[in-house]
Amino acid sequence: MEKKKKFAQLGDIWKRLRKNKLAVLGLIIIVIIFLVAIFANFIAPYSYDQQDLLSCFQGPSAQHWFGTDEFGRDIFSRVVYGTRISLLIGFVAVAIAMVIGVLLGAFSGYYGATVDNVIMRLMDILLSIPQIILAIAIVAVLGNGLFNLMLAVGISSIPHYARIVRASVLSVKDQEFIEAAKAAGSSDLRIIFKHIIPNCLAPIIVQATLGVAMAILTAAGLSFVGLGISPPTPEWGSMLSSARSYIRDYAYMTMFPGLAIMITIFALNVLGDGLRDALDPKQKK
Amino acid sequence: MANEKKNLLEIRDLTVEYHTNGGVVHAVNGLNLEVAQGETLGFVGETGAGKTTTALSILNLLPRPQGKVLSGSVKYNGEEILNKSNKEMTRIRGEKISMIFQDPMTSLNPVMTVGDQIAEGIRLHEHLNKADAHKKALEMLETVGIRPERASDYPHQFSGGMKQRVVIAIALACNPELLIADEPTTALDVTIQAQMLELMKGLKDQYDTSMIMITHDLGIVAEICDKVAIMYAGNVVEYGDKVDIFTPEKPHHPYTVGLFDSIPDIYHEQEELKIIKGLTPDPTNLPSGCTFHPRCPYACEECSKQVPKHLEVEPGHTISCHRFDDTKEVK
Numbered sequence: 001m002e003k004k005k006k007f008a009q010l011g012d013i014w015k016r017l018r019k020n021k022l023a024v025l026g027l028i029i030i031v032i033i034f035l036v037a038i039f040a041n042f043i044a045p046y047s048y049d050q051q052d053l054l055s056c057f058q059g060p061s062a063q064h065w066f067g068t069d070e071f072g073r074d075i076f077s078r079v080v081y082g083t084r085i086s087l088l089i090g091f092v093a094v095a096i097a098m099v100i101g102v103l104l105g106a107f108s109g110y111y112g113a114t115v116d117n118v119i120m121r122l123m124d125i126l127l128s129i130p131q132i133i134l135a136i137a138i139v140a141v142l143g144n145g146l147f148n149l150m151l152a153v154g155i156s157s158i159p160h161y162a163r164i165v166r167a168s169v170l171s172v173k174d175q176e177f178i179e180a181a182k183a184a185g186s187s188d189l190r191i192i193f194k195h196i197i198p199n200c201l202a203p204i205i206v207q208a209t210l211g212v213a214m215a216i217l218t219a220a221g222l223s224f225v226g227l228g229i230s231p232p233t234p235e236w237g238s239m240l241s242s243a244r245s246y247i248r249d250y251a252y253m254t255m256f257p258g259l260a261i262m263i264t265i266f267a268l269n270v271l272g273d274g275l276r277d278a279l280d281p282k283q284k285k
Numbered sequence: 286m287a288n289e290k291k292n293l294l295e296i297r298d299l300t301v302e303y304h305t306n307g308g309v310v311h312a313v314n315g316l317n318l319e320v321a322q323g324e325t326l327g328f329v330g331e332t333g334a335g336k337t338t339t340a341l342s343i344l345n346l347l348p349r350p351q352g353k354v355l356s357g358s359v360k361y362n363g364e365e366i367l368n369k370s371n372k373e374m375t376r377i378r379g380e381k382i383s384m385i386f387q388d389p390m391t392s393l394n395p396v397m398t399v400g401d402q403i404a405e406g407i408r409l410h411e412h413l414n415k416a417d418a419h420k421k422a423l424e425m426l427e428t429v430g431i432r433p434e435r436a437s438d439y440p441h442q443f444s445g446g447m448k449q450r451v452v453i454a455i456a457l458a459c460n461p462e463l464l465i466a467d468e469p470t471t472a473l474d475v476t477i478q479a480q481m482l483e484l485m486k487g488l489k490d491q492y493d494t495s496m497i498m499i500t501h502d503l504g505i506v507a508e509i510c511d512k513v514a515i516m517y518a519g520n521v522v523e524y525g526d527k528v529d530i531f532t533p534e535k536p537h538h539p540y541t542v543g544l545f546d547s548i549p550d551i552y553h554e555q556e557e558l559k560i561i562k563g564l565t566p567d568p569t570n571l572p573s574g575c576t577f578h579p580r581c582p583y584a585c586e587e588c589s590k591q592v593p594k595h596l597e598v599e600p601g602h603t604i605s606c607h608r609f610d611d612t613k614e615v616k
Binding site: 181183 | 334344346351371372374375376377378379380384385386387388391392393394395396397405406409410452455
């Protein structure tokens with residue numbers, strides 16, 4: 001029975017989200033992208049690192065839908081496999097940023113005073129450095145690699161979560177049910193995790209959805225400047241980067257990974273916007 | 286006053302201040318109170334008289350860092366509460382002393398089912414496992430008159446009166462010895478008020494709980510309380526048995542007289558309601574001497590100079606007013 005009720009609440013959100021056609025389109029695209037990532041080895045006709053030097057720089061054809069690159073690798077296969085890496089980076093980076101950011105923001109907002117000042121000034125320092133430059137610095141220190149890339153992108157977006165969570169904690173913590181929870185003998189930690197954070201989830205979800213797009217983009221940017229994934233692992237940003245040298249003669253090489261990034265970001269953004277509207281209690285009817 | 290029952294709660298000379306940007310707010314000034322086992326104390330006063338502040342200091346829950354206890358002691362079962370650490374307090378709050386808040390609409394967590402919210406306190410204090418706590422939560426719901434099937438509903442699916450029932454269920458879930466009800470019926474309509482009072486009275490007898498009923502409704506006091514404390518500007522100006530306070534022929538503090546006079550009288554046509562002249566004093570800048578003197582019809586020079594003592598006009602009935610001080614020549 002409990003499940004059913006929770007389901008009913010989700011149902012409400014779904015009903016509101018469904019009215020937003022663009023958001024539904026975004027959701028459909030995201031689902032397709034996920035399916036592509038999961039079934040990459042069935043969809044891709046070639047392996048992502050299979051070279052065929054005799055047929056390099058071929059334009060799109062029936063045999064190679066998106067053409068081939070400078071080593072004769074099938075670009076379609078590489079874009080398909082790249083979905084995995086990009087989604088992985090996007091979601092793991094956001095998870096890292098969200099967990100740390102939510103904790104910092106919640107403690108900062110709940111305790112206030114000195115704790116708040118110390119945490120938020122640290123966040124301000126992080127925020128004062130452009131995200132991509134901060135990420136570059138972190139990767140430069142930690143070295144290349146998939147995990148370091150995710151860590152760099154994650155760390156550099158912590159302040160966004162911390163700020164959003166802090167703001168909503170401030171509005172939640174003065175409500176009477178928090179005082180009631182204190183009067184019932186709940187400890188501070190219990191109040192933060194059981195009463196405050198669940199009430200701040202809506203803005204966190206929205207920020208996370210938009211954050212995945214940001215993270216993919218930042219990761220692509222890092223790969224583009226050569227600080228991301230090392231070849232031959234297919235990542236959209238690094239594919240763009242290596243195709244850049246051939247853009248005059250073989251423009252299609254940059255076009256397909258670029259399109260993949262664009263479509264993913266677009267879908268995540270419209271879905272995030274839609275979710276923000278759907279979760280906004282003021283629009284409840 | 287025959288002291289046949291032991292005092293559960295003793296407050297001595299409690300002084301609480303709030304430090305705000307607008308100055309120092311003298312919320313409670315040297316307040317004395319006691320609550321005996323099984324007794325219901327009515328705590329009456331205007332808005333801003335310091336009733337809620339007193340209640341929060343009993344739970345050691347004054348807003349930090351603005352709220353500060355300057356002096357005095359709050360003894361619960363002989364133990365000083367104000368010195369206890371936060372960790373020790375979490376064992377008292379909800380387990381020994383519970384509080385019902387004013388507005389049931391906002392004192393429930395909107396994203397937790399009511400069953401979970403009742404079970405939370407039980408799990409915290411009685412160390413039961415999830416299933417047992419849930420079972421007890423269902424029993425509590427039944428006790429306050431809500432069908433147990435509704436335990437998995439969220440607060441927004443309940444009406445105001447039902448929510449207040451849930452709040453009462455949470456407060457009583459761990460059998461507290463003292464229940465502080467901070468204007469529990471103010472946000473409810475009259476028929477529900479009566480139901481709530483009936484319910485609280487019944488449960489109080491059933492569990493032998495002491496209660497502090499904070500209210501500004503004298504009708505509620507008449508209905509439910511044993512003792513009454515009338516509060517004005519952070520101090521108790523009159524304290525006594527319900528019967529003493531509600532008998533007009535007995536001696537009373539001028540403020541109490543004013544309070545009773547301001548109740549509309551249905552039998553005599555009145556052009557205007559009798560109100561107490563003036564406003565409650567600015568708590569950042571309290572009048573000297575007796576804090577009530579600027580509004581008191583009997584005020585004399587003495588009143589603006591000296592703070593009146595608590596005088597026992599008859600056993601168990603104290604009034605702090607110079608008029609009843611026989612040692613002084615005041616008319």
